[in-house]
Amino acid sequence: MTLVSIGDQVGEGTYGLHSRFRRVVNFRHGEFLLSVVDEEIGDGPLNIVVRDLSTGLMSSNAPLTVGANTVVFENCRFDFTDSQYYQSSVALDAGDFHLFRRNLPVFGEELKTMSPSKSLAFLLDETRTSNFRPGFEGAFVNQIRRGVGQVMNGELLDGVRSLKGCGLGLTPSGDDFIAGFLIGRHVLQQLCGQDCRETADAVFQTAKAGNVFSNSFLDLARRGLLFGRMKELILALVRGGEEAVRTCTRKLLAVGGSSGADLGTGFFMTVRSEWGVS
């Protein structure tokens, strides 16, 4: 196993094994998380990216220790240099505004056409609701629609309450949407000089719950700390051409079952509602 990169928000300490998936092994130390991931998943503020994840980490329950420029797991020690830190923040300025606005519809179109069937992209394309079965899935669609309606119509915190924890998996779709909203506000803050911190803080405080994964994910979003694919997408939106936007959107949509699409939908709708881009 080789250490490729380490997120800039990974704190030093000893972490116990939390959960394990095919490409991700999660570790936890109190409220703090880190994920050891393979290169396919890629960079993130709390990710340690490794080559050959399958060796060791997939079978051992040993704790993982992060020290200054060192990661220790069982009897293996991985040293890394400062150049291997992944910088999760992105610096934008008002000069990026015009291209971003021009690229945004391309991103929206890609979301509508390429998102997984059961993602929140039904919010952008009504015909997608037919992908959901009646019964539980239909009720899920209604709950999301109600929450997003509240968020977009000025009842922000009520909307967040409706959305939080709504959906399957470790980071439910509703939480992904809220994270997309927070990232959208953060980008708006940088591009337009709007001070969104109070709103972001209030949203985060309202959205926080007993799911340490969502809490951590939302906290990072609030602070504008992005995983690699989201950062690449934003950079493509502000500085890239149409093709770069499409490529980066597809990479985002490949995140999780529907996580990337849900996050992207939240981000897109937040920015669109501010600028009235169709």
Add this chain to the structure above:
Amino acid sequence: MTVVGQIRKGAYFDSVTLMRVGKEIAALPGVIDAAVVMGTKSNKAILNSSGLLTAKFHAAGDTDLLVAVKGETGSAATSALDAVGSLLKKSVSASATTGDKSRAASLGGALHIIPGANLALISIAGRYAGDEAMRALESGLHVMLFSDNVPLEKEIALKKFARKHGLLVMGPDCGTAIINGVPLAFANVVSRGMIGIVAAAGTGLQEVSCIISNEGAGISQAIGTGGRDVKREVGGIMFIEALKALARDEQTRVIVLVSKPPHEQVLRRITKVARTIRKPIVTSFIGAPTPGGQPGTLEEAALTAVALARGLRPEDAASRLAARDEEINRFAKHEAAKRTKRQQYVRGLFSGGTFCAEAQVLFKDALPNVYSNAPTAGAKQLRNALVSQKHSVIDLGEDEFTVGRPHPMIDYSLRNRRILEEAADAETAVILLDVVLGYGSHPNPAAELSSVIRDASRNVSVVCSITGTDQDPQNRSHVAAALQKAGAIVMPSNAAACQLASRIIQCLRKK
């Protein structure tokens, strides 16, 4: 039609797996609908509106997996539910486990288990603690020395050695710190952020860090030094080193210094170093003069730091608190109206020494005849710490209360008795309390205090502050709700609680 459900506690699966399993269950014979979801409040609401909620699901939490099946018959639903285990097992992409815990019997053993460790937390008898701390320093580790009763000469030697080798010694008698986001000893679960704290006052550090976190900002590092560090003999060695460390730390944008007044020579040294630092520095030297618009209370220091971290003016914090004063005045009048003419004194019963000191500072100009077992700011020495005189503020963490028994943040029995005694005194108008949450503190303070507060609040006003966050194991909001229900007036900070207490007394004097 029958609905059956199952809770799988602490089981984690990715959404793709859950979607697939839900779909496979729904396709089984006789199944009308099915869902496999995490047990969040929203998901329960969705289950409810789709007719899949069972009574047992109410007990599930956010990290539990809920499996719900609606079948045409009871047996169809139950068979489908029975199949869930094997369907989930099939999904080899997911599993949930808990890591092992490692234990070591010595410093060497601990270093063997965690070769990358860079800090040792030492909590052993004071007479051995100094030597162990030196061994840790010689191994290149920073030290948090929780132990007290370490000889002064030893403390000085440790700190000089540490300074020479670029290491920190937090303590002796350092009860709290937050290093790289990890709460150590008596500390709270606070958000990470860009505000760094150096404190020679333990509960002061907790109060400031919690207020900052509750305001939505966060802490980069919170470094305790032990109260003796800022005395003349030690000379502020570690206070200054910690300040320099925060100055170098890229994550730290604003620095807060918290202490009881340092010795004047030490203060001069701190000031000299502070002048060389380009980051904003907020000081809260409780009881020292506050020149140059520096905050007067821990709360104001925390709010000022938050304002600075957000690029706002420091005066905004003071204006906000001034606006709250009106509210406190109104509340005080309302509370005073419930008291009799004989009731005229406040009795502060503190588990945190810094809070006791802050109370005396705030009472200094507001109330005459303030007595304490740990007097400061012009308060008079109590003849007997067990018997209150006029306005009394008691530090229940002082040796006279803690020799041979746990600290009052852990064991509430002594204070509870005292609360009832003070409430039975016909001259007591207000009982003032601090409740400190976080790791190390009592796991359920509301259960300990509620019945006592219920009894006491029949006769007196019980005013308290809660130092903690909603992320603490005790959950600040839950504790506040329980104490309010019991009859306490819960204020957002120790300073606000002290202000309310003194205003109630002032209103009573005008009666």
